[in-house]
Amino acid sequence: DTAVSQTPKYLVTQMGNDKSIKCEQNLGHDTMYWYKQDSKKFLKIMFSYNNKELIINETVPNRFSPKSPDKAHLNLHINSLELGDSAVYFCASSQQGQNNQPQHFGDGTRLSIL
């Protein structure tokens, strides 16, 4: 009955590799997000999709490419991984509407670059 689920939970890989993280939500929300949490626990938005359309794209290197095959899924593909990409990546979802609706988060993917 998990609301926002991400896979994998842990990802350890070498510099230069390409990897993907998957996210799915069963809340019926129409907006999904990717956040990056650094070692100091600071949470920063990377991307946001509403009904499969990109609506927020922060200044993220173009090695990061999100893909939303449908409104319940938002995947993140990362090319040519670098040491600085090590972080925890969180997927979130919310229902867009007139009022700003709270976002619901997954449990994160811990990415470690060797």
Added chain:
Amino acid sequence: GQQLNQSPQSMFIQEGEDVSMNCTSSSIFNTWLWYKQDPGEGPVLLIALYKAGELTSNGRLTAQFGITRKDSFLNISASIPSDVGIYFCAGFTGTASKLTFGTGTRLQVTL
């Protein structure tokens, strides 16, 4: 961009004590949210505030939307060991805008 500063950065308290933390910004926000993050998990929503002056409770937690719309406060009464974690404020400056997170307050509770 907007920054949300939380204080204190961390606090060590004894079980049973009350806790207060706050979140301030130089910009006006129209929605404030408070989240808690346990180790190895994602942030979980505690309280949402939508109007200036609003005071909302969730069990032992009470949060307030500051009158100036530039700050918010969270109080925890009679703390227990499971209150340990990182508390984040977050806010929206407009509709359909980005959610900005605060710097977090790390709470430790001793028996």
